[in-house]
Amino acid sequence: MTGVSNLLELNQVSLSFRGVKALNALSFSVEKGKICALIGPNGTGKSSLLNVISGIYRADAGDVVLDGTHFEAIKPGLAARLGIGRTFQHNALFRRLTVRENVLAGLSRHGRATFVENVFRFGRDRDERRSFAERADRIIAFLGLEKDRDRVVSTLSYGTQKRVDLARALVSEPKLLLLDEPMAGMNQDEKKAMSRIISELNKSFGTTIVLIEHDVGIVLGLADHVVVLDYGRKVADGTPDEVRNDPDVIAAYLGTVH
Numbered sequence: 001m002t003g004v005s006n007l008l009e010l011n012q013v014s015l016s017f018r019g020v021k022a023l024n025a026l027s028f029s030v031e032k033g034k035i036c037a038l039i040g041p042n043g044t045g046k047s048s049l050l051n052v053i054s055g056i057y058r059a060d061a062g063d064v065v066l067d068g069t070h071f072e073a074i075k076p077g078l079a080a081r082l083g084i085g086r087t088f089q090h091n092a093l094f095r096r097l098t099v100r101e102n103v104l105a106g107l108s109r110h111g112r113a114t115f116v117e118n119v120f121r122f123g124r125d126r127d128e129r130r131s132f133a134e135r136a137d138r139i140i141a142f143l144g145l146e147k148d149r150d151r152v153v154s155t156l157s158y159g160t161q162k163r164v165d166l167a168r169a170l171v172s173e174p175k176l177l178l179l180d181e182p183m184a185g186m187n188q189d190e191k192k193a194m195s196r197i198i199s200e201l202n203k204s205f206g207t208t209i210v211l212i213e214h215d216v217g218i219v220l221g222l223a224d225h226v227v228v229l230d231y232g233r234k235v236a237d238g239t240p241d242e243v244r245n246d247p248d249v250i251a252a253y254l255g256t257v258h
């Protein structure tokens with residue numbers, strides 16, 4: 001039976017690409033309001049898993065339970081309406097649009113007006129446009145992007161673009177936020193700043209977060225719960241302390257990281 005405290009459950013989820021098992025009967029759950037980190041070597045199925053949860057891939061077997069409702073397959077539009085937001089490993093921003101226009105684009109699946117009407121501020125629903133614009137500005141302020149609000153995204157630093165991508169995902173007020181390597185390519189200071197932002201948004205909005213990150217030191221300091229994958233299978237699943245001290249994880253993955 002589904003525990004009410006779990007926002008997300010994966011039951012025996014499998015996914016293959018031409019015979020390669022990207023996910024192999026994977027099961028774990030994520031409690032409401034918690035930060036869960038997925039770690040594991042390259043090519044172990046972490047991004048594929050986020051793609052299954054957000055409806056980009058359809059699992060070959062198993063199911064996803066979101067807030068007590070079972071899904072064999074979720075389509076991306078439905079995922080957005082169900083309150084699943086996500087960022088991508090290589091951000092999915094409109095490089096020629098401004099920060100604000102990109103953040104507004106994050107609301108395109110959530111209103112009556114079309115994406116173009118929202119971004120370019122014309123069309124049928126003036127009240128909706130006003131409330132979306134206010135939401136976008138609140139998130140822009142929360143992420144410290146006010147001074148860049150009207151700048152074109154391609155002119156911004158990589159770290160700032162990552163924050164814009166996060167703002168675009170956050171503006172729809174998702175209950176589950178999937179972050180695919182939000183700190184990739186950042187230096188240690190930028191990673192610490194992004195880690196603080198993620199922790200703060202989790203506390204301020206109560207958003208449940210599943211994130212992929214390779215920097216184990218950052219992950220163990222940020223997450224409430226860590227799932228370790230290897231070749232599409234779960235190797236370990238527990239609190240940072242449990243995972244840090246798991247002999248299988250130390251042998252297979254963590255090595256001498258402290």
Ligand SMILES: Nc1ncnc2c1ncn2[C@@H]1O[C@H](COP(=O)(O)OP(=O)(O)OP(=O)(O)O)[C@@H](O)[C@H]1O
Pocket residue numbers: 017020021022040041042043044045046047048049
């Ligand atoms: N669209 C696809 N077509 C074919 N094979 C794929 C596809 N997506 C993923 N794979 C394969 O599935 C396996 C898991 O890949 P995935 O990208 O999910 O791993 P990952 O843990 O996210 O890796 P990384 O840390 O490098 O991003 C790999 O063998 C990969 O080559």
